[in-house]
Amino acid sequence: MVPSPRPRSVTHTPPPPSKRGPGRAGPWSAFAAVAASCLLLGVPPRAAPQKPPAEFVGSETCQGCHEDLFGPFSKSAHQRIETDQRRGWEGRACESCHGPGGKHAESSAAADILNPAKMAPAAADQGCLMCHLNQSTRVGRLQGGHARSQVACVACHSVHQGPARLGPTRAAALNRACAKCHTSEWAEFQRPHRHKLPEGAMSCVDCHNPHGTFLPGSLRTVAANEPGCFKCHADKRGPFAFEHPPARLQGCRTCHEPHGSANPRMLIRHEQRFLCLECHSNVGLTGNAGGPPPAFHDLRSSRYRNCTICHTKIHGSYVDRALRR
Amino acid sequence: MKRRLPLVIALPLVAQQPRGAGLQPAAPQAKPPAPQAPVAVRAEAAPRAEQWLTGTVDFGYRWVPTVGGDFNTYRSVVNLGAGPKLFGADLTVTDPSRRLFDRLEVRGHSWGGEPYNTARIDARKAGLYEFTFDYRNIACFNFLPSFADPTRERGYFLNQRAFDTFRRSRDFRLDLLPGRRITPYFAYHRNMGEGSGITNLVLDGNEYPLGTRLYDRADDYRGGFRFNYPRFHLTLEQGGINYADDQGAFWSGVRQGGNVLTPYFDQRLFLETAHQLYHIRSDSLYTRGLFTANPFSWVDLYGQFLYSRPHSTAVLSQQNTARHSRNQSPAGGSVGRTSRFASWFSNQLWAAPGARGR
Numbered sequence: 001m002v003p004s005p006r007p008r009s010v011t012h013t014p015p016p017p018s019k020r021g022p023g024r025a026g027p028w029s030a031f032a033a034v035a036a037s038c039l040l041l042g043v044p045p046r047a048a049p050q051k052p053p054a055e056f057v058g059s060e061t062c063q064g065c066h067e068d069l070f071g072p073f074s075k076s077a078h079q080r081i082e083t084d085q086r087r088g089w090e091g092r093a094c095e096s097c098h099g100p101g102g103k104h105a106e107s108s109a110a111a112d113i114l115n116p117a118k119m120a121p122a123a124a125d126q127g128c129l130m131c132h133l134n135q136s137t138r139v140g141r142l143q144g145g146h147a148r149s150q151v152a153c154v155a156c157h158s159v160h161q162g163p164a165r166l167g168p169t170r171a172a173a174l175n176r177a178c179a180k181c182h183t184s185e186w187a188e189f190q191r192p193h194r195h196k197l198p199e200g201a202m203s204c205v206d207c208h209n210p211h212g213t214f215l216p217g218s219l220r221t222v223a224a225n226e227p228g229c230f231k232c233h234a235d236k237r238g239p240f241a242f243e244h245p246p247a248r249l250q251g252c253r254t255c256h257e258p259h260g261s262a263n264p265r266m267l268i269r270h271e272q273r274f275l276c277l278e279c280h281s282n283v284g285l286t287g288n289a290g291g292p293p294p295a296f297h298d299l300r301s302s303r304y305r306n307c308t309i310c311h312t313k314i315h316g317s318y319v320d321r322a323l324r325r
Numbered sequence: 326m327k328r329r330l331p332l333v334i335a336l337p338l339v340a341q342q343p344r345g346a347g348l349q350p351a352a353p354q355a356k357p358p359a360p361q362a363p364v365a366v367r368a369e370a371a372p373r374a375e376q377w378l379t380g381t382v383d384f385g386y387r388w389v390p391t392v393g394g395d396f397n398t399y400r401s402v403v404n405l406g407a408g409p410k411l412f413g414a415d416l417t418v419t420d421p422s423r424r425l426f427d428r429l430e431v432r433g434h435s436w437g438g439e440p441y442n443t444a445r446i447d448a449r450k451a452g453l454y455e456f457t458f459d460y461r462n463i464a465c466f467n468f469l470p471s472f473a474d475p476t477r478e479r480g481y482f483l484n485q486r487a488f489d490t491f492r493r494s495r496d497f498r499l500d501l502l503p504g505r506r507i508t509p510y511f512a513y514h515r516n517m518g519e520g521s522g523i524t525n526l527v528l529d530g531n532e533y534p535l536g537t538r539l540y541d542r543a544d545d546y547r548g549g550f551r552f553n554y555p556r557f558h559l560t561l562e563q564g565g566i567n568y569a570d571d572q573g574a575f576w577s578g579v580r581q582g583g584n585v586l587t588p589y590f591d592q593r594l595f596l597e598t599a600h601q602l603y604h605i606r607s608d609s610l611y612t613r614g615l616f617t618a619n620p621f622s623w624v625d626l627y628g629q630f631l632y633s634r635p636h637s638t639a640v641l642s643q644q645n646t647a648r649h650s651r652n653q654s655p656a657g658g659s660v661g662r663t664s665r666f667a668s669w670f671s672n673q674l675w676a677a678p679g680a681r682g683r
Contacts, residue, residue, distance in 0.1 A: 133555075169430070169432070170413075170415060171434065171443065192402045193402070199435065200434050201443055202463075223566055223611060224609070224613070224633040225629075225631055231514070234518075234543035237543075238637075239635055309527065309532060310525075312524060318641070325641060
């Protein structure tokens with residue numbers, strides 16, 4: 001049974017002051033533009049026609065027709081908007097994102113209400129960023145690939161759903177959500193040597209921050225701004241007395257495919273020597289790999305085809321410059 | 326874990342509301358309901374009581390038939406064992422009184438001898454705190470050759486390097502919510518790896534496989550304040566890392582000749598004992614400040630300050646004993662040595678979770 005809608009409130013509630021968003025700087029920029037045009041053209045400013053103020057009708061009016069959305073929403077984290085007096089949207093949580101609903105309540109037309117899911121991503125995000133802009137997880141958003149690629153917040157977050165679905169939290173659900181777009185990356189996880197995402201032991205957000213970070217690929221940082229790889233692989237972090245420069249300067253992806261590889265140890269080359277020889281070849285005649293015989297590293301011998309037999313501490317060593325111990 | 330499995334499975338059943346508890350009884354069913362139609366309508370419109378525990382539990386049994394081919398290769402790539410499993414559990418507890426928490430979420434994944442176990446607890450009380458605990462246990466097994474070793478059939482070398490380790494991660498985080506603007510937080514992360522494997526000792530142009538024990542641990546403590554204001558955000562954090570890495574490579578008892586079978590001046594170098602110990606201790610203090618601001622809608626500013634002072638102490642001790650002997654084939658020949666080493670390796674490596682139940 002659908003309860004009968006309550007009588008619509010037609011009180012003209014002034015919109016709460018917006019703390020952030022495009023409208024905050026709007027009056028100042030408009031004033032500056034008009035003033036500049038007056039100075040340049042010598043034309044006195046003409047008063048713009050006054051628009052009737054928008055009508056807020058309250059969440060109870062929205063509930064009358066959108067009971068299916070209001071129920072889950074009342075259990076979500078955004079429900080606090082409905083009761084938080086300090087944010088200024090008390091009793092109007094729906095309209096905090098969808099804008100004034102007076103006209104829509106009268107006409108029931110979809111065109112008379114803002115729908116962030118159908119808006120341009122940048123415009124839709126402005127609504128979310130009114131509250132979420134300066135939060136710790138959003139600090140790198142402007143550098144994030146999602147923001148640059150016009151992926152809106154609502155592409156991943158279900159605002160109306162309950163707390164369990166506002167954003168997926170289980171590793172398997174997270175991975176499914178990411179794999180909807182990142183199909184090639186998910187295909188890499190189907191390779192035999194991989195991080196354990198298909199098994200559900202890890203999720204994409206363990207290594208990446210989808211809101212953006214300071215590192216390429218939205219890679220998470222740990223401790224002293226180091227790549228997130230070292231959160232689990234702390235034994236590779238160092239600092240070592242003798243570093244392997246690519247591990248420090250270029251990152252793990254120089255040698256490894258972190259999503260998955262067909263090669264053991266997730267290396268990017270099937271044979272380890274070919275990986276090492278990409279940098280350590282033909283640098284000298286005797287001391288370096290790949291030198292012609294009688295070079296010490298004679299690649300005709302099988303023992304020199306696997307460099308880490310001797311250079312065991314390939315990520316860095318505390319005691320040996322040649323990374324052998 | 327197997328003993329606790331029925332209890333975990335039974336939890337959602339216990340937590341169900343008594344039948345009919347969610348609905349207010351409208352009227353005795355024996356009476357004709359026609360005159361009491363408004364009462365019936367009221368009963369249908371009454372809201373259902375919230376269940377304090379909801380969730381899902383996935384459990385089952387996995388059969389792994391006899392693995393064809395090399396079992397170590399199976400473990401290196403698949404590593405799933407047989408037996409009863411708790412594949413996943415996702416429980417949400419809502420405290421009606423809201424005394425300790427508003428909402429508590431407990432999740433677990435792949436328990437019951439699986440090589441990958443996870444658990445997570447999220448608790449929250451509005452205006453007071455947010456707490457998160459995350460646990461991972463991921464097994465790492467690798468017994469795959471890095472290249473096609475032509476000496477494999479002639480000598481000891483089943484593989485150049487192999488390992489059977491696990492890595493455990495525990496992550497605690499507590500955010501205090503005394504107000505909307507300033508959020509103190511504390512976090513502790515422990516990452517630990519432990520296990521055994523095979524590594525190589527290269528001496529005199531020869532290679533000797535050694536058993537190795539691996540252990541490393543990193544403790545990361547940090548705490549700070551987050552200042553959330555409409556126009557700017559500031560995070561001040563002080564943290565420290567304590568790191569330990571102990572690695573030992575050893576060989577004793579059996580004389581081994583490595584994989585160089587060609588005598589040099591009619592002699593070969595046989596390794597008798599080898600002990601190599603790494604002892605690394607490290608600590609680091611770091612201070613971090615993060616600032617973002619949006620003074621205007623068209624400009625975003627951010628900056629970061631980081632000060633870190635790592636300090637490491639590394640001690641390496643190594644003692645090897647080898648003996649030059651005239652070229653003589655050790656007893657058992659190549660095939661015998663290979664078998665002996667394979668059994669030694671199997672004894673050294675820890676039993677796999679999947680193999681434990683076999």
